[in-house]
Amino acid sequence: MRTLPFLVIAALILVGGLFLPQFVGNPYYFFAGYVVLQYVVIATGWNILGGYAGYINFGTSAFFGAGVYVAAFLIKAFGAPLPVQILAAGVVGMLLGVATGYLTLRIQGVYFSIATVALVVVLETLIHNIDYLGGASGMQTIAPPAPAWFGGQTQYVFCAMLVLAVVAVVAARFIERSWIGRSLRAIKASEPAAEACGVPTLSMKLVACAISGAIIAIAGAPYAYYASHVDPLSAFSLTIGLNALAMPLIGGTRSWIGPVIGALLLASVQQIATVTISSEFNILAVGIVLIAFVVLAPEGILGLIADLKEKLRRRGARP
Amino acid sequence: MNGLVLENVCAGYGAVTVLHDVSLTVREGELVALLGMNGNGKSTLLNAILGFVRPSAGSIRLDWEGESTELSGREPHRVVDLGIGYVPEGRRLVPNLTVEENLRLAAAGRSRPDLKDNLAFCFETFPILAERRRQLASTMSGGQQQQLAIARALMTSPRIMVIDEPSVGLAPIVVDQMIQAIKTLQSEKNMTILMAEQSFFQAVEVASRAYVLAHGRVVHAIEHGLDADAIETIRKAMMGVD
Structure with missing residues (x-):
């Protein structure tokens, strides 16, 4: 997709979404839409490190949880408004990304992934021991009321998440097409060769970690507002880490649109399954779909589409 | 010396x-x-x-x-x-980038005003690369890939x-x-x-x-x-x- 149509579509989605509360009454749609959009942000953030650079992060929920608790802290301490919570979560996520990256990116491949699992445990344990943030049992987060224009709390956080999703996707697309994206793809292909091209691999990986961490953390920030209650179990939930890598893999990790497709599909299916079957069914569904894609379409939906195009082209070329 | x-x-x-x-x-x-x-x-x-x-x-x-x-x-x-320009053993190109992207990559992250000159120099030295600049590196023959690997090193103004x-x-x-x-x-x-x-x-x-x-x-x-x-x-x- 060319840049101008892309930006026009992004702007239309943004404006359309922001006016949605004026036309749709039932708050449940915003409730469900929030979760779907939240996963668009998470999957997009994850893909910058996991898809472009090939560093699989199992610790997504650490970054998400950090965002949740930064927001919770700001609500409790200062009654800070949502935009401030989001910005602060982004900064903390970025710092956390750089710190994690600095400690772990010297180890390559699967060892990096293992190290990110530890990060979740470390942060969750940390929160368990901070009484001010409610410890293991969590705490209420009574946020300041939403601006009246949005018509309610749920509509307000939905719109906030929509803005975040559009910003995250635009950023991911920009990164993908810039020299940063090219450097990351070179790192994924071969780190020594990237170095030989003069790509400072460690710095580039740190940049990817910082951006990825920031995006995932801002996805967590509105949660405190949305749920009015935070606890370590849901903030550092396994489901988030699992979805974060399942969605880009299902959609396709090579391009910005892959995680978007994966997140829209999988998160919608999960929302429908929660209402119609049971909420416990979610994880099972993710597992089954993930295995199916790994076996049948390792390049995700984008790969399937590319194969299909190739087949059609060949058929067309044949007399 | x-x-x-x-x-x-x-x-x-x-x-x-x-x-x-x-x-x-x-x-x-x-x-x-x-x-x-x-x-x-x-x-x-x-x-x-x-x-x-x-x-x-x-x-x-x-x-x-x-x-x-x-x-x-x-x-x-x-x-x-x-x-020092380096052409690694086995070429080590980025397979899912095009010829030109592989070349531009080698100038990534640096303020080299001579990117254009270098690119022209590479294409002049290896004309087949100019012809295939939009092709993915992985779809080229071994000899062409080796030319690309050498051209990539030339992009760093060695x-x-x-x-x-x-x-x-x-x-x-x-x-x-x-x-x-x-x-x-x-x-x-x-x-x-x-x-x-x-x-x-x-x-x-x-x-x-x-x-x-x-x-x-x-x-x-x-x-x-x-x-x-x-x-x-x-x-x-x-x-x-x-």
């Missing part, structure tokens, strides 16, 4: 020492062949120059225009920035090119073309080149000088010109028959 000077370099992996007291010189404008059979330390030597392997002793110096820079102990991308076994995995006729292309880079474009090779005859035919590595030591160094006698001696040295 402009050139790359290695003095008494020792290097290896963990407890294993691969290179023992290696000294060699590459002067501006030369095409120096580094010969040796597999497992004698050619790649380790090039990796040490680039900074992938840290020498345990000795010095690797780039002398250029009156400035002398120690390369050992620096990260590879710094070494590349200082003017003072000295270090090329690791350009003939690996290529058909014999393509090996000849490749070695000739490297010779042309030196003779017509005035590039300074250090090339590790085991295709002995092709390499000595084009090289200004040669070093033979055996068991991690320089067992033979041809300091001036390669005549028939010199070629016979290094052949024996390389095969270990003398």
Whole structure:
């Protein structure tokens, strides 16, 4: 997709979404839409490190949880408004990304992934021991009321998440097409060769970690507002880490649109399954779909589409 | 004198020492062949120059225009920035990027105003790359990929090119073309080149000088010109028959 149509579509989605509360009454749609959009942000953030650079992060929920608790802290301490919570979560996520990256990116491949699992445990344990943030049992987060224009709390956080999703996707697309994206793809292909091209691999990986961490953390920030209650179990939930890598893999990790497709599909299916079957069914569904894609379409939906195009082209070329 | 000077370099992996007291010189404008059979330390030597392997002793110096820079102990991308272009063994292209993207990548993250000039220079040197600039690197033949790998190193504005076994995995006729292309880079474009090779005859035919590595030591160094006698001696040295 060319840049101008892309930006026009992004702007239309943004404006359309922001006016949605004026036309749709039932708050449940915003409730469900929030979760779907939240996963668009998470999957997009994850893909910058996991898809472009090939560093699989199992610790997504650490970054998400950090965002949740930064927001919770700001609500409790200062009654800070949502935009401030989001910005602060982004900064903390970025710092956390750089710190994690600095400690772990010297180890390559699967060892990096293992190290990110530890990060979740470390942060969750940390929160368990901070009484001010409610410890293991969590705490209420009574946020300041939403601006009246949005018509309610749920509509307000939905719109906030929509803005975040559009910003995250635009950023991911920009990164993908810039020299940063090219450097990351070179790192994924071969780190020594990237170095030989003069790509400072460690710095580039740190940049990817910082951006990825920031995006995932801002996805967590509105949660405190949305749920009015935070606890370590849901903030550092396994489901988030699992979805974060399942969605880009299902959609396709090579391009910005892959995680978007994966997140829209999988998160919608999960929302429908929660209402119609049971909420416990979610994880099972993710597992089954993930295995199916790994076996049948390792390049995700984008790969399937590319194969299909190739087949059609060949058929067309044949007399 | 402009050139790359290695003095008494020792290097290896963990407890294993691969290179023992290696000294060699590459002067501006030369095409120096580094010969040796597999497992004698050619790649380790090039990796040490680039900074992938840290020498345990000795010095690797780039002398250029009156400035002398120690390369050992620096990260590879710094070494590349200082003017060593590197063509790795097995090409190591980015398969899912196009030819042009692979080339632009090599100028990534640097404020090089000469990106355009370099790109034009690459396309002029290897016209097939200009023709296929929008094609994915993975869909090209071995010889074309090798050309791309060399062009990618040219994109970093190198003072000295270090090329690791350009003939690996290529058909014999393509090996000849490749070695000739490297010779042309030196003779017509005035590039300074250090090339590790085991295709002995092709390499000595084009090289200004040669070093033979055996068991991690320089067992033979041809300091001036390669005549028939010199070629016979290094052949024996390389095969270990003398």
